[in-house]
Amino acid sequence: MEKFEYSSAVTGFGMSDIGRRLMRDPMALTVDASLAAIADAGLTRDDIDGVCTYPGMVPGAGGFSGAGAHDLIDTLRLKPNWHNSGLEQAGQLGSIVAAMMAVATGLCRHVLCFRTVWEATYVQLQRTGQIRHSGGGGRLSGGMEWRIPYGAASAANWIALYCSRYMHDYGLTKEQLGQIAVNGRKNAALTPYAVYKDPMTLDDYLNARLVSTPLGLYDCDVPCDASVAFIISHKDTAKDCRRGRGVGFEAVGTANTERVSWDQGDLRYLTGIDGPAKMLWSRTDLRQKDIDMVQLYDGFSFNALCWLEKLGFCGEGEAGAFLEGGQRIARDGELPLNTNGGQLSAGRLHGYGFLHEACVQLLGEAGARQVPNNPQTAIATSGGGVPGSALLLTAPR
Amino acid sequence: MKRPLPMLTEVNRFFWTSGADGKLRFLRCSACRNYIHPPVPVCDKCLSMEQEVVVVCGRATLVAVTVNHQMWIPTIEPPYVVGIVEIEEQPSVRLTTNVVDCAEADLRIGMALEVQFEECEDVFLPMFRPVGVVAKVGAGER
Numbered sequence: 326m327e328k329f330e331y332s333s334a335v336t337g338f339g340m341s342d343i344g345r346r347l348m349r350d351p352m353a354l355t356v357d358a359s360l361a362a363i364a365d366a367g368l369t370r371d372d373i374d375g376v377c378t379y380p381g382m383v384p385g386a387g388g389f390s391g392a393g394a395h396d397l398i399d400t401l402r403l404k405p406n407w408h409n410s411g412l413e414q415a416g417q418l419g420s421i422v423a424a425m426m427a428v429a430t431g432l433c434r435h436v437l438c439f440r441t442v443w444e445a446t447y448v449q450l451q452r453t454g455q456i457r458h459s460g461g462g463g464r465l466s467g468g469m470e471w472r473i474p475y476g477a478a479s480a481a482n483w484i485a486l487y488c489s490r491y492m493h494d495y496g497l498t499k500e501q502l503g504q505i506a507v508n509g510r511k512n513a514a515l516t517p518y519a520v521y522k523d524p525m526t527l528d529d530y531l532n533a534r535l536v537s538t539p540l541g542l543y544d545c546d547v548p549c550d551a552s553v554a555f556i557i558s559h560k561d562t563a564k565d566c567r568r569g570r571g572v573g574f575e576a577v578g579t580a581n582t583e584r585v586s587w588d589q590g591d592l593r594y595l596t597g598i599d600g601p602a603k604m605l606w607s608r609t610d611l612r613q614k615d616i617d618m619v620q621l622y623d624g625f626s627f628n629a630l631c632w633l634e635k636l637g638f639c640g641e642g643e644a645g646a647f648l649e650g651g652q653r654i655a656r657d658g659e660l661p662l663n664t665n666g667g668q669l670s671a672g673r674l675h676g677y678g679f680l681h682e683a684c685v686q687l688l689g690e691a692g693a694r695q696v697p698n699n700p701q702t703a704i705a706t707s708g709g710g711v712p713g714s715a716l717l718l719t720a721p722r
Numbered sequence: 723m724k725r726p727l728p729m730l731t732e733v734n735r736f737f738w739t740s741g742a743d744g745k746l747r748f749l750r751c752s753a754c755r756n757y758i759h760p761p762v763p764v765c766d767k768c769l770s771m772e773q774e775v776v777v778v779c780g781r782a783t784l785v786a787v788t789v790n791h792q793m794w795i796p797t798i799e800p801p802y803v804v805g806i807v808e809i810e811e812q813p814s815v816r817l818t819t820n821v822v823d824c825a826e827a828d829l830r831i832g833m834a835l836e837v838q839f840e841e842c843e844d845v846f847l848p849m850f851r852p853v854g855v856v857a858k859v860g861a862g863e864r
Contacts, residue, residue: 483818
């Protein structure tokens, strides 16, 4: 049996406006991105027979969740054969894999996938009293009770702990880690939608205020308002789409092989990465040398470092040396990394931005920031610290 | 100090109130003596559901550490030290905690720590200080 990845392709994608404090209704952002993706695929809303999103409507999630699947289905009066959302899946891009499975099993022909955040606006509405913060004064439950009482309230703290251990064991320097942020900013200068485009030197990075040692401000991504949407179509219907063929899937990695925990699993590498990385390579004959670019989750710089290493682009503990100087990961380097600026500079599109950039590049539609030499393969990932996922994508063939 | 505190349940109450007598306790499998944390109703090693709460020695090793500089919770003023410690009885059992009574320059991954508790309402938060440091009155308070 042919592997399920070959059944579907990305036939369209779209983005809303992206920015800080856009002060727009997150459903409006979601509609913008969704209609753009449908139009980009050359379809109409009547063609959409599946809807899938991460994380869906999560009570109390604030700006983390801008629209649920039910909300969008009702708003656009879609009539999907299948829909799905959830926080508990293989990272944000796990929702793309779910859509691929719905297509491969024959439930759907064209699945609309979306991810909407409105974190910048939500915080602004809180500050100005237009949204009341809920949950204040309540007691902690679930995983939070083990960290929040100690002031370890942010993923910046939880990831800083791992980074401290990795630096201790492998001698990674801030100068080496900083190449991920500096490279991202350099790339973002050519990305029209990027939130931060101003030039940033390694000194700027090193002198930024500390958030949680060893992580400083520029190791942390930029909360923003954004919606990104994709159309995942069955390959037999892709010919009905505007481009004729879409961006192909070669392999997925979704394995969840470690403790789902911020402190009980591996301490050197963020959990949730090793399983997807190994599974990805187990489902393809392609190897690292065949990969033309990587779009690796960088909610924090250290996430991208863990993905680089766990995907085998360098040996154990060697990511620092690999990143040294930044030439290898530059847009014209041997392994271009986060060519739109990543979440560190383009903004926290929360996983979906990496797939978007991979598609734009593989279609040769990246304009000024196009990776040279007609790239044919890309890896896009999401997650780390929480269960992640990896996608190996191929240019239309 | 006013901190966000755990909701006490029949599952976690033993842990968060353990410090009332100055001792740290964990859940342990009665069948194979594997320590279990966070508390769940089954042993991850042997799948036995027979469990007991046992006192541990309170010594631990610092295995990851960060100095937090950003205010996340208005009542907890930075900077403060967050660490992950492994308990002496079974290093796979870890706590995210605060390292107290230790200058930032003296923090070392691998250093030996021992438990002390900060009483907050009905909760006793285990925190850790370098071995040999005598707890100050109100230690943990800043």
